[in-house]
Amino acid sequence: MKARTCWEAVCTVDDLVADSGIAVWTEDGPVAVFYLPRRLPALFAISHTDPFSGSNVLARGITGDINGEPVVASPLYKQHFSLRTGVCLEDDSARVKVYPVLLDGDQIRLEVPLAQAASVAA
Amino acid sequence: MREEYTMSKQTLIVIGNGMVGHHFLEQFSQSPAAEAYQVIVFGEEKQLAYDRVHLSEYFSGSSHADLAMGTADWYAEQGIDLHLNEPVTAIDRDNRVVTTPKGAYPYDQLVLATGSYPFVPPIAGNDQSGCFVYRTLDDLDAIQASAKGAKTGVVVGGGLLGLEAANALKSLGLQASVVEFAPRLMPVQLDDQGGALLRQKIEDLGVQVHTEKATTAIAPGENARLRMKFSDESFLETDLIVFSAGIRPQDTLARACGLEVGERGGIVINNQCTTSDPHIHAIGECALWNNFVFGLVAPGYTMARTLSAALNNDTSAAFTGADMSTKLKLLGVDVGSIGDAHAKTPGARNIRFHDEQIGHYRRMVVSQDGKTLLGAILVGDNSHYDTLLQYALNGIELPKNPEALILPESEGGAPALGADALPDTASICSCHNVTKGDICCAIDAGCSDLGGVKAETKASTGCGGCTALLKKVVDSELEKRGVEVCTDLCEHFSYTRQELFHLVKVNGIRTFRGLLEQHGQGDGCDICKPTVGSILATCWNEHILATDHVPLQDTNDTFMANMQKNGTYSIVPRIPGGEITPDKLIVLGEVAKEYDLYTKITGGQRVDLFGATLSQLPEIWEKLIAAGFETGHAYGKSLRTVKSCVGSTWCRYGVQDSVGMAITLEDRYKGLRAPHKVKMAVSGCTRECAEAQSKDFGVIATEKGWNLYVCGNGGMRPRHADLFATDLSDEELIRTIDRVVMFYVRTADRLQRTSVWMENLEGGLEYLKQVVLEDSLGIGEELEQHMADLVGTYQCEWKTAVEDPEKRKRFREFVNAPEQTDPVQQWTSERGQRRPVLESA
Ligand SMILES: Cc1cc2nc3c(=O)[nH]c(=O)nc-3n(C[C@H](O)[C@H](O)[C@H](O)COP(=O)(O)OP(=O)(O)OC[C@H]3O[C@@H](n4cnc5c(N)ncnc54)[C@H](O)[C@@H]3O)c2cc1C
Ligand code: SF4
Ligand code: SF4
Numbered sequence: 001m002k003a004r005t006c007w008e009a010v011c012t013v014d015d016l017v018a019d020s021g022i023a024v025w026t027e028d029g030p031v032a033v034f035y036l037p038r039r040l041p042a043l044f045a046i047s048h049t050d051p052f053s054g055s056n057v058l059a060r061g062i063t064g065d066i067n068g069e070p071v072v073a074s075p076l077y078k079q080h081f082s083l084r085t086g087v088c089l090e091d092d093s094a095r096v097k098v099y100p101v102l103l104d105g106d107q108i109r110l111e112v113p114l115a116q117a118a119s120v121a122a
Numbered sequence: 123m124r125e126e127y128t129m130s131k132q133t134l135i136v137i138g139n140g141m142v143g144h145h146f147l148e149q150f151s152q153s154p155a156a157e158a159y160q161v162i163v164f165g166e167e168k169q170l171a172y173d174r175v176h177l178s179e180y181f182s183g184s185s186h187a188d189l190a191m192g193t194a195d196w197y198a199e200q201g202i203d204l205h206l207n208e209p210v211t212a213i214d215r216d217n218r219v220v221t222t223p224k225g226a227y228p229y230d231q232l233v234l235a236t237g238s239y240p241f242v243p244p245i246a247g248n249d250q251s252g253c254f255v256y257r258t259l260d261d262l263d264a265i266q267a268s269a270k271g272a273k274t275g276v277v278v279g280g281g282l283l284g285l286e287a288a289n290a291l292k293s294l295g296l297q298a299s300v301v302e303f304a305p306r307l308m309p310v311q312l313d314d315q316g317g318a319l320l321r322q323k324i325e326d327l328g329v330q331v332h333t334e335k336a337t338t339a340i341a342p343g344e345n346a347r348l349r350m351k352f353s354d355e356s357f358l359e360t361d362l363i364v365f366s367a368g369i370r371p372q373d374t375l376a377r378a379c380g381l382e383v384g385e386r387g388g389i390v391i392n393n394q395c396t397t398s399d400p401h402i403h404a405i406g407e408c409a410l411w412n413n414f415v416f417g418l419v420a421p422g423y424t425m426a427r428t429l430s431a432a433l434n435n436d437t438s439a440a441f442t443g444a445d446m447s448t449k450l451k452l453l454g455v456d457v458g459s460i461g462d463a464h465a466k467t468p469g470a471r472n473i474r475f476h477d478e479q480i481g482h483y484r485r486m487v488v489s490q491d492g493k494t495l496l497g498a499i500l501v502g503d504n505s506h507y508d509t510l511l512q513y514a515l516n517g518i519e520l521p522k523n524p525e526a527l528i529l530p531e532s533e534g535g536a537p538a539l540g541a542d543a544l545p546d547t548a549s550i551c552s553c554h555n556v557t558k559g560d561i562c563c564a565i566d567a568g569c570s571d572l573g574g575v576k577a578e579t580k581a582s583t584g585c586g587g588c589t590a591l592l593k594k595v596v597d598s599e600l601e602k603r604g605v606e607v608c609t610d611l612c613e614h615f616s617y618t619r620q621e622l623f624h625l626v627k628v629n630g631i632r633t634f635r636g637l638l639e640q641h642g643q644g645d646g647c648d649i650c651k652p653t654v655g656s657i658l659a660t661c662w663n664e665h666i667l668a669t670d671h672v673p674l675q676d677t678n679d680t681f682m683a684n685m686q687k688n689g690t691y692s693i694v695p696r697i698p699g700g701e702i703t704p705d706k707l708i709v710l711g712e713v714a715k716e717y718d719l720y721t722k723i724t725g726g727q728r729v730d731l732f733g734a735t736l737s738q739l740p741e742i743w744e745k746l747i748a749a750g751f752e753t754g755h756a757y758g759k760s761l762r763t764v765k766s767c768v769g770s771t772w773c774r775y776g777v778q779d780s781v782g783m784a785i786t787l788e789d790r791y792k793g794l795r796a797p798h799k800v801k802m803a804v805s806g807c808t809r810e811c812a813e814a815q816s817k818d819f820g821v822i823a824t825e826k827g828w829n830l831y832v833c834g835n836g837g838m839r840p841r842h843a844d845l846f847a848t849d850l851s852d853e854e855l856i857r858t859i860d861r862v863v864m865f866y867v868r869t870a871d872r873l874q875r876t877s878v879w880m881e882n883l884e885g886g887l888e889y890l891k892q893v894v895l896e897d898s899l900g901i902g903e904e905l906e907q908h909m910a911d912l913v914g915t916y917q918c919e920w921k922t923a924v925e926d927p928e929k930r931k932r933f934r935e936f937v938n939a940p941e942q943t944d945p946v947q948q949w950t951s952e953r954g955q956r957r958p959v960l961e962s963a
């Protein structure tokens with residue numbers, strides 16, 4: 001049974017910083033949105049929470065690629081997370097949640113699961 | 123206290139808890155025989171075994187804990203019964219019992235590791251207060267106490283230890299002199315020419331040298347505490363005297379119980395380190411092997427290993443002598459002596475090189491047929507030591523023109539002996555007896571880098587003298603096995619940091635993207651981006667939040683604060699030289715209170731405010747800037763603080779205004795981007811209260827100006843800074859620091875502190891001096907100009923950031939929810955302040 005989701009508008013193009021990340025607050029908690037203008041697709045969204053420290057910091061990491069894989073490095077303990085799959089390159093038992101992301105006009109939207117209360121209302 | 127010893131175990135007693143005794147215990151307790159013995163150790167000194175070789179560092183701030191070779195816990199874990207401050211007073215060989223003032227202890231095996239004691243010449247009056255020896259921590263405490271209120275100090279004995287003691291007196295702020303009986307300094311290791319050059323260099327450093335002086339009496343002085351009378355009727359007045367006239371093996375116990383001892387002292391041992399009594403063994407400086415006492419630590423360690431093996435019934439274990447070559451830095455002067463330095467071998471011939479201008483002397487002693495190197499003497503420059511030592515130790519055939527080995531390179535000198543040319547038996551690390559063959563084995567067993575080889579073989583973890591050679595051998599062996607020793611920065615750039623710096627500078631590249639497109643590949647990563655960011659900052663000094671640069675910075679640089687474990691930040695405003703007005707201090711307090719920031723004083727004489735959220739940072743900085751604060755760059759690879767003592771303004775000993783100089787330096791170099799963080803300090807006199815010698819740049823005031831020390835380090839791998847230049851005026855000091863800093867910034871590797879940079883710099887300290895003080899590369903002015911440009915374009919990053927609404931946008935914690943707080947940041951209170959809740963999961 002697929003959980004119900006919605007495409008939540010989280011920010012606009014103006015909020016993005018090229019080759020870097022920003023953090024947004026969603027129905028599903030804190031999410032990091034990255035904009036890598038030279039890639040196709042150029043937008044990525046993963047959980048903002050670093051699984052190793054439990055702190056909300058991933059949007060503040062350095063982006064780049066390792067063997068072609070787009071990644072962000074955790075600013076605390078420097079592990080790399082794939083922006084496509086959320087898997088940690090140093091320890092594949094650790095992974096962060098990945099969110100589908102799309103550009104709708106100048107709105108950035110993320111597909112997030114609907115919270116309990118919201119799904120009743122929907 | 124151990125209640126009882128298991129009946130079935132034998133007892134092994136070690137007398138002496140010095141360097142060699144401790145090394146023996148390390149070896150023995152790891153061996154199978156350890157199971158069969160209860161070990162008891164008696165030490166006369168009250169401290170646990172410590173590194174006597176580095177004893178002098180005690181005066182530059184190392185404590186017993188820093189010098190200690192093990193811990194009481196380690197002894198307890200090994201089940202060793204340790205009795206410190208309890209000398210053994212007699213050995214009863216018939217009943218196999220040793221006695222101490224506290225009791226009697228039976229043994230099955232006894233090890234004497236009693237070391238040696240300093241010889242004090244029988245001079246009338248040598249026992250009055252003000253006369254000392256230089257061997258133990260207690261000796262140093264006594265010297266230090268006596269140096270308070272003293273002005274002058276004399277060392278009797280111009281050998282290796284004597285010169286080291288003279289340096290120590292100098293570092294205590296005394297006017298030091300050396301009195302030597304022989305016609306030259308270091309008579310054992312050097313010849314007349316070398317001794318004369320060393321003397322000249324030492325006198326240049328302000329230490330007076332008197333040779334051919336025999337002291338006949340010591341009496342109370344007229345203008346100082348003591349007067350030394352010499353056989354030629356002359357005299358010298360001084361406040362304190364340190365005797366360093368050689369050492370004698372500590373064989374008192376052995377003599378008293380009738381063990382065989384040498385004519386001039388020393389407990390006679392055989393190749394298995396056993397004495398004339400099969401139950402008693404002797405190792406280290408108290409032992410006499412083949413009529414020879416070894417006054418160095420490495421042979422002692424070899425004896426310790428041999429004995430441990432022999433007690434494990436290894437019949438092949440044998441001590442077969444040791445090499446007495448020495449390489450050291452005395453008062454900052456390189457001195458090296460190898461093998462038969464005095465050409466005593468029949469038919470030996472000499473090759474000498476002496477450059478009086480730069481003060482380098484090198485002598486090679488070669489065999490009659492000119493094929494092998496028998497010995498060598500080096501003064502002023504030890505860069506040829508490793509190569510010469512390998513030729514001598516391994517009997518490698520000399521090249522056709524052996525003189526090339528000691529000629530300066532520009533005159534057709536031969537390059538250093540490649541690691542490849544060494545035989546497998548070549549000893550690379552004598553402290554831990556590691557040969558080239560051992561290193562190859564370690565690599566074949568899977569070690570793939572220098573760190574791995576060090577951990578596996580222990581090479582270069584003793585005196586550290588072999589570090590450079592070890593690296594060469596490891597690199598060359600890895601290369602041979604097809605492991606590419608990759609110096610590439612990362613997968614995006616096949617260049618070193620230095621090469622990238624050059625590319626950026628020469629081609630005028632101003633963005634990361636530009637550099638990547640022209641010289642790299644891919645998108646970059648968290649290694650190359652900050653590195654290039656730092657290079658760009660050094661070259662062009664643009665604001666680090668300029669749009670192109672944002673994605674390059676580490677989070678701390680991006681948000682200009684230090685991220686802590688829960689994702690909040692700490693804030694460190696600059697407090698130049700540690701000087702702060704009460705009003706500014708009040709502002710810090712008010713801001714901290716308003717935002718409930720945990721407040722702590724840092725080691726760099728400033729105040730750290732913890733627990734600010736991302737979105738609070740600009741508001742907080744607005745307030746700090748309004749009160750006149752600037753960013754402290756605690757987050758950057760850049761100048762941190764210039765620590766200072768209060769100096770001549772207040773301190774009764776101060777000879778210069780150290781605070782003023784610290785503020786000048788801090789204001790000059792603040793904001794400068796470097797390969798790693800840079801710390802400085804300024805002390806107002808030689809008492810060195812600012813601990814300048816543990817900093818990247820340390821400045822110590824003298825009567826005439828400033829002494830500059832470079833490339834020191836505290837932290838994980840402490841390094842004592844090297845004396846770089848003396849008695850500089852204010853302008854000279856700043857010019858010299860400008861040059862060294864810029865040269866470091868340009869040539870160091872990514873994340874390389876100045877200490878490691880110096881250790882890897884080919885030619886080392888001498889080379890750096892040539893580049894900076896003699897301008898041998900002709901880049902002095904360019905370096906100064908570059909620094910002047912950087913100083914001229916300084917801006918407080920926080921000031922620029924808070925004034926720019928676009929930049930402030932970066933500090934939104936959640937861009938779409940300004941009111942949302944981060945739920946994982948939970949707080950509790952402790953000792954009256956707020957702190958994060960530690961995760962319970
Ligand atoms: C200032 C200085 C600089 C040096 N620099 C170098 C250098 O650069 N390179 C180098 O190779 N070597 C150097 N040495 C020499 C080196 O320190 C010695 O070779 C080494 O310490 C010898 O170790 P050991 O265990 O034999 O003796 P020690 O380290 O002297 O230990 C002997 C211990 O036995 C104790 N003891 C003696 N009698 C009794 C007893 N009856 N009961 C109980 N305990 C007793 C003593 O108190 C002492 O603690 C230096 C020495 C000094 C003092
Ligand atoms: S170093 Fe500074 S504080 Fe210490 S004694 Fe000298 S002047 Fe005084
Ligand atoms: S010593 Fe360790 S715990 Fe303390 S601040 Fe440094 S890194 Fe953190």
Ligand code: FES
Binds near residue numbers: 552554583587588
């Ligand atoms: S020679 Fe002393 S550590 Fe290697």
